[in-house]
Amino acid sequence: MLSMQSYEPKAYDDNAVRAFEWLCAVVERVLTREGEDREALRRLPAGDVGPNLLTSDHVMEYLTHRVASIREMANEAEKEPDVSAAVRTHLERIIDATEHIQSELIEMLMETDEGPERRFTSLTKAQQAVAVLLADGLDNDQLAAELGVSLNTVKTHLSAILRKYGLRNRAQVSDDVRKYLAR
Structure with a gap:
């Protein structure tokens, strides 16, 4: 009105x-x-x-x-x-x-911080899907079920994500992905 x-x-x-x-x-x-x-x-x-x-x-x-x-x-x-x-x-x-x-x-x-975007876009599409669900708080079994892949595939993707992000744990990756998604 x-x-x-x-x-x-x-x-x-x-x-x-x-x-x-x-x-x-x-x-x-x-x-x-x-x-x-x-x-x-x-x-x-x-x-x-x-x-x-x-x-x-x-x-x-x-x-x-x-x-x-x-x-x-x-x-x-x-x-x-x-x-x-x-x-x-x-x-x-x-x-x-x-x-x-x-x-x-x-x-x-x-003026935006490009770090989270740069890191997220460095991931493959499959790794991005894992990262987004990881940011939602899913554990490995839930990730595998949601994506329709094996637990080993999820672990492989998580290892690659941690390596590309240069971080040690999933919580840090989750925080960074949330920053990117909030943009």
Whole structure:
């Protein structure tokens, strides 16, 4: 629900109201599309062995692109010949705000610790699947049952994961994988 309020009567002229209605329509389209996009992401295949991991990096990238599309729509609307000065002013503010938001999102992406991602992506798909389930707290027998592999295969994957991570125990690997998954 969006609302346009003021403490003073007749604070908004027709152009401001139309600009607000346009913005509401854009927000509605973005939110509708977000649900459709989420459903599409859910339907993506998980790959050969490992789960389909949606990380905060993916979300940040998605948001950056969605904000860019809103900015593009505002740019297009601003170029329309019949746009009043008041609406043009509101559109310029939207364009400035979206550019600022995009810059902030990009800065946030650049400030992240790449270590957990680098370590996780160094694993094979099978090792990634083991690491994710390990982070969920599964023991070796549960890992084997969940993945449909032998206990020896699980132990082999765990040894390789510990070696690649340069760590001594599963708890340390679990913590590092959780950091990656939380991104």
